[in-house]
Amino acid sequence: MELFKPIPAAAGTNQEFSMPSILTCDDCGKQSLAALVHLNGSTCPFCGGLFRMPARARIAMLADADTFIETDETLTSTDPLKFPKYSEKLKKAKADSGLTDAIVTGTCAIEGYPAALAVMDSYFMMGSMGAVVGEKICDLAEIALAKRLPLIIVSASGGARMQEGMISLLQMTRTTMAVNKLGDAGLLYVSVLTHPTTGGVTASFAMQGDVILAEPKALIGFAGPRVITQTVNEELPDAFQKAEYLYQQGMIDGIVKRGELKAALAQILALHADNREASHDQ
Numbered sequence: 001m002e003l004f005k006p007i008p009a010a011a012g013t014n015q016e017f018s019m020p021s022i023l024t025c026d027d028c029g030k031q032s033l034a035a036l037v038h039l040n041g042s043t044c045p046f047c048g049g050l051f052r053m054p055a056r057a058r059i060a061m062l063a064d065a066d067t068f069i070e071t072d073e074t075l076t077s078t079d080p081l082k083f084p085k086y087s088e089k090l091k092k093a094k095a096d097s098g099l100t101d102a103i104v105t106g107t108c109a110i111e112g113y114p115a116a117l118a119v120m121d122s123y124f125m126m127g128s129m130g131a132v133v134g135e136k137i138c139d140l141a142e143i144a145l146a147k148r149l150p151l152i153i154v155s156a157s158g159g160a161r162m163q164e165g166m167i168s169l170l171q172m173t174r175t176t177m178a179v180n181k182l183g184d185a186g187l188l189y190v191s192v193l194t195h196p197t198t199g200g201v202t203a204s205f206a207m208q209g210d211v212i213l214a215e216p217k218a219l220i221g222f223a224g225p226r227v228i229t230q231t232v233n234e235e236l237p238d239a240f241q242k243a244e245y246l247y248q249q250g251m252i253d254g255i256v257k258r259g260e261l262k263a264a265l266a267q268i269l270a271l272h273a274d275n276r277e278a279s280h281d282q
Ligand SMILES: [Zn+2]
Pocket: 025, 026, 027, 028, 029, 030, 044, 045, 046, 047, 048, 049
């Protein structure tokens, strides 16, 4: 069964996207023009609150200018289960996000350090993981392995893509195994969790980083708070499943402001590069 295919070259990836033109800040409730918000690092111009960041804007923020070389840029889902209304949803998500699926992958330099970089986009079907997202992560991990590059994945996901059923769940195993191989080869994997990172993505590669960072106030969890409350029949702490709570509990290694993420990643890449040189010298 064919799960994905390259789209015809003429269709290409569409850099322009038709997102909502007005966005409302979760933190201060004020409205801003989306174009202004995304020019400003997808942050609220009034209070600095974080909006979801489009993948290409995130890549522009993290990768050194003109260094990003995209991989698998034309892969798109074939709607393998012919799930009702999925093909219409895919069409709309492509128009809304300017992407062919919910992740952009490639290689780049970050403050001069070479890296493999994957960025999920929650404007594409809430960043859900189907066969294309799984395949692109596995391919990128293979590239990182072959070129001995550190891997960075910036996650933003509602979880598995239900329209791809079991095929979508399979991607949890595939991506888990793919990033594990990097660890076996002594290569660094840094996972960056952004709002929201939930479901099958949290239950696979997103929590497997050697270093796991998160953006402030990001919701990170498997099932949502309502499902958990009903299951365990207990009141949950206030900030339950927020990045700050997970940090306190030792589940993640650090919380990094969006504007400081590139410098933080560069520092981790530098430390790892130094260590590798030191261990080669011995
Ligand atoms: Zn605000």
